[in-house]
Amino acid sequence: MAKDGITTRAKDYSQWYLDIVDKAELSEWSPVRGCMVIKPHGYALWELIQQGLDQRIKDTGHQNAYFPLFIPQSFLLREAEHVEGFAPEVALVTHAGGELLAEPLVVRPTSETIIGVTFAKWVHSWRDLPLLINQWANVVRWELRPRPFLRSVEFLWQEGHTVHVDEADAERETLMILKDVYADFVEKVMALPVLRGRKTESEKFPGALRTYSIEAMMQDGKALQAGTSHNLGQNFARSFDIMYTAPDNQQVYGWTTSWGASTRLIGALIMAHSDDDGLVLPPLLAPIQVVVVPIYKTDSERADVLAAVERLTTGWKGRFRFKVDDRSNLTPGFRFSEWEVKGVPIRVEVGPKDVQKGTVAVARRDQPGKEGKRFIPQEGLNDHLEGLLLEIQQALYDRALRFRDEHTFTATTYDELKALVEQGFVRCYFAGGDEEEARIKEETKATVRVIPFDQPEAEGRCIVTGQSTTRQVVFAKSY
RNA sequence: CGGGGAGUAGCGCAGUUGGUAGCGCACAGCGUUUGGGACGCUGGGGUCGCAGGUUCGAAUCCUGUCUCCCCGACCA
Numbered sequence: 440m441a442k443d444g445i446t447t448r449a450k451d452y453s454q455w456y457l458d459i460v461d462k463a464e465l466s467e468w469s470p471v472r473g474c475m476v477i478k479p480h481g482y483a484l485w486e487l488i489q490q491g492l493d494q495r496i497k498d499t500g501h502q503n504a505y506f507p508l509f510i511p512q513s514f515l516l517r518e519a520e521h522v523e524g525f526a527p528e529v530a531l532v533t534h535a536g537g538e539l540l541a542e543p544l545v546v547r548p549t550s551e552t553i554i555g556v557t558f559a560k561w562v563h564s565w566r567d568l569p570l571l572i573n574q575w576a577n578v579v580r581w582e583l584r585p586r587p588f589l590r591s592v593e594f595l596w597q598e599g600h601t602v603h604v605d606e607a608d609a610e611r612e613t614l615m616i617l618k619d620v621y622a623d624f625v626e627k628v629m630a631l632p633v634l635r636g637r638k639t640e641s642e643k644f645p646g647a648l649r650t651y652s653i654e655a656m657m658q659d660g661k662a663l664q665a666g667t668s669h670n671l672g673q674n675f676a677r678s679f680d681i682m683y684t685a686p687d688n689q690q691v692y693g694w695t696t697s698w699g700a701s702t703r704l705i706g707a708l709i710m711a712h713s714d715d716d717g718l719v720l721p722p723l724l725a726p727i728q729v730v731v732v733p734i735y736k737t738d739s740e741r742a743d744v745l746a747a748v749e750r751l752t753t754g755w756k757g758r759f760r761f762k763v764d765d766r767s768n769l770t771p772g773f774r775f776s777e778w779e780v781k782g783v784p785i786r787v788e789v790g791p792k793d794v795q796k797g798t799v800a801v802a803r804r805d806q807p808g809k810e811g812k813r814f815i816p817q818e819g820l821n822d823h824l825e826g827l828l829l830e831i832q833q834a835l836y837d838r839a840l841r842f843r844d845e846h847t848f849t850a851t852t853y854d855e856l857k858a859l860v861e862q863g864f865v866r867c868y869f870a871g872g873d874e875e876e877a878r879i880k881e882e883t884k885a886t887v888r889v890i891p892f893d894q895p896e897a898e899g900r901c902i903v904t905g906q907s908t909t910r911q912v913v914f915a916k917s918y
Numbered sequence: 919c920g921g922g923g924a925g926u927a928g929c930g931c932a933g934u935u936g937g938u939a940g941c942g943c944a945c946a947g948c949g950u951u952u953g954g955g956a957c958g959c960u961g962g963g964g965u966c967g968c969a970g971g972u973u974c975g976a977a978u979c980c981u982g983u984c985u986c987c988c989c990g991a992c993c994a
Contacts, residue, residue, distance in 0.1 A: 444929090444930080451988090453987090453988075454987085454988085457987085468985095468986080470985095472985075472986095527992070527993095528992080528993075549994090578994085580993070580994080582992075582993065583919075583991080583992065583993090584990095584991095584992080584993090589993095589994085590992095590993065590994080594994070596994070652994095663994095664993095664994065665994090666994090667994070699994065700994080701994045702994085703994050704994090732953095734952065734953055735952070736951080736952060767952080768952095769952085769955090769956095770951080770952050770954085770955070770956055771952060771953060771954070771955095772952085772953085772954035772955045772956085773952095773954085773955045773956085774954095774955085775953095775954055775955075776954075776955050777955085788953065790952095790953050791953085792953075793953090800953075808954090809954095812954095884990095917993095918993090918994095
């Protein structure tokens, strides 16, 4: 194990994560503290994430647009909670064109405010609604402790912004995005099961009425928020005068939502599936799904093998994302390892013996070593690979789900919570508010990740206050 | 920003009373190799994080500063 200088998960989980990012060539730090260079392999992951989300966002009726990177500082000040929430992590441009600016410009930490000002101009009538807009953008938040993908000063994301006629429609949008866009994508494409639910008051987005999120479990038992969706109520509409004329000719404020998913998803992908040998990618998200490694000694073997590879891969374009690695200066073993570190789901080896016997060796990344490697007939290879990709996709999801189940507990007392939250998610009755949450965070480092949508029928006793409640929450440490 | 550790070749490191920088990997060339990280020979590559100071002389001692990693407070 632990080839190529990858620290094992058991020894140091944080270092393992950094090693994977490094060895799989996903990103590296830039000369600017906290800002990362996303390398081609990492960016290819992001492009596939973008495609999957963009498709779903458009399929649900949204259009893409683009808003400016710079926001007049005064815009941010208009929504009280919003300013307070983002003030500490905002980067400010004070000089430009060689002069002091009359009004400093904020580098967007998120775009509610500038989009709010724009939407006020776009919305006139109830017939203009719902207004359904999304943008793909970079944002900047001056984080104190950056980590690649999980917390970088600049990161890439999509942020959806919508306006609706009433609260019910805004709420429908907020939940639809969470379930049909985010949860669907993360579970089906990233092979990562998520909890869906609502955030508590203290965890919600600054300026939101209600915040919802999906939460995934990493291999160290910690939670990672994989997508978040906010019903902003009329807070931003009031601050930015987003008003429309209703059918009864009354001027009324619209109801807005916003929702986002970021390059942090790449961090989730790494921490959920990868192992001590390197990255492990779900086939649907793998930039290279199948790598073919030709093996040969002599020139005549080389010719035979490459001819077989040429024949076998005919028709793969459009069917598989694949690569033929015929670098002759590297031994097969070296090439095997390299693609394992990079997480390629399937490796096909073609050697002289295969040419003779009409076989190939097929190794699956999710089962390292010998047990994941089989010799199979060349006949019917394409169908076999197609089936295997789906099988691996499912196997990764199942494995992640099993892991989450095994690390999810219920607690009936605060002492149980304290002990169990060290190992994963803890579900329990909880009737407390901000104060109780703050105290628990202080004492255990864990927070309420989500109030799951699926709630029990029966009442239970709050683990802190002891009062009777029907509300269960999930506590966990988080990224 | 608080506590701990570290900055010497692309990467990982050595460099002990201060005396003018070395090893492994990687890289380049040639040859032999190739079913789980091949080998030989030859070669290129450094203002020792940066700025001051002490000294005849500093990678080494002193001061300041920057960056990275780990742990805390904040977060997609």
